[in-house]
Amino acid sequence: SQTIHQWPATLVQPVGSPLSLECTVEGTSNPNLYWYRQAAGRGLQLLFYSVGIGQISSEVPQNLSASRPQDRQFILSSKKLLLSDSGFYLCAWSVPGRNEQFFGPGTRLTVL
Amino acid sequence: AQTVTQSQPEMSVQEAETVTLSCTYDTSESNYYLFWYKQPPSRQMILVIRQEAYKQQNATENRFSVNFQKAAKSFSLKISDSQLGDTAMYFCAFSNSGNTPLVFGKGTRLSVIA
Numbered sequence: 082s083q084t085i086h087q088w089p090a091t092l093v094q095p096v097g098s099p100l101s102l103e104c105t106v107e108g109t110s111n112p113n114l115y116w117y118r119q120a121a122g123r124g125l126q127l128l129f130y131s132v133g134i135g136q137i138s139s140e141v142p143q144n145l146s147a148s149r150p151q152d153r154q155f156i157l158s159s160k161k162l163l164l165s166d167s168g169f170y171l172c173a174w175s176v177p178g179r180n181e182q183f184f185g186p187g188t189r190l191t192v193l
Numbered sequence: 194a195q196t197v198t199q200s201q202p203e204m205s206v207q208e209a210e211t212v213t214l215s216c217t218y219d220t221s222e223s224n225y226y227l228f229w230y231k232q233p234p235s236r237q238m239i240l241v242i243r244q245e246a247y248k249q250q251n252a253t254e255n256r257f258s259v260n261f262q263k264a265a266k267s268f269s270l271k272i273s274d275s276q277l278g279d280t281a282m283y284f285c286a287f288s289n290s291g292n293t294p295l296v297f298g299k300g301t302r303l304s305v306i307a
Binding site: 113119130140169171173175178182183 | 226228230235236237238239240243284288289290292293294295297298299300
């Protein structure tokens with residue numbers, strides 16, 4: 082069966098520090114991968130998605146970036162965090178050609 | 194661009210009763226997919242139910258069922274025999290065919306009261 086992992090689970094970082102959140106999927110190959118952000122009490126905002134290694138589509142221009150160095154690995158990064166980057170970050174995967182997405186447990190990021 | 198609207202920010206229901214959550218969407222596509230996701234306090238997003246637009250029959254999953262009205266672009270979720278564990282945020286989501294990402298509504302916070 083397929084599983085999706087995210088780490089860390091929680092993170093507290095100072096403003097201006099770098100960020101690296103990791104997401105990996107097991108039990109499937111060539112998944113579509115997604116990064117979402119959820120602000121407190123709000124809906125999900127799509128940040129990036131990828132349909133293959135090295136292929137990244139950005140939905141929202143900001144100080145975040147994403148990379149997909151391996152088939153089942155998706156990384157969300159920032160060189161300098163802003164207060165507004167605080168939130169709950171969710172990674173998701175889907176089978177290519179099928180639309181339902183399956184989510185990881187999320188990372189709670191607090192920028193102070 | 195597609196949009197998804199959930200007009201009920203919060204709802205409550207007594208345990209064992211039935212509740213319906215509303216969702217409307219806007220699209221010019223003829224084939225697409227609709228979903229309901231549940232996000233309990235743990236914040237894990239869980240897929241509840243899936244509906245394909247070309248299927249007229251409403252999807253059901255145990256106590257969860259949908260009322261899909263394609264002409265009205267409406268996709269409501271009915272929860273029967275509500276349980277305390279149903280307390281969560283519920284998100285309606287839309288996707289075109291293929292590899293397009295989901296578009297989510299802003300969610301409805303459901304509280305099941307004992």
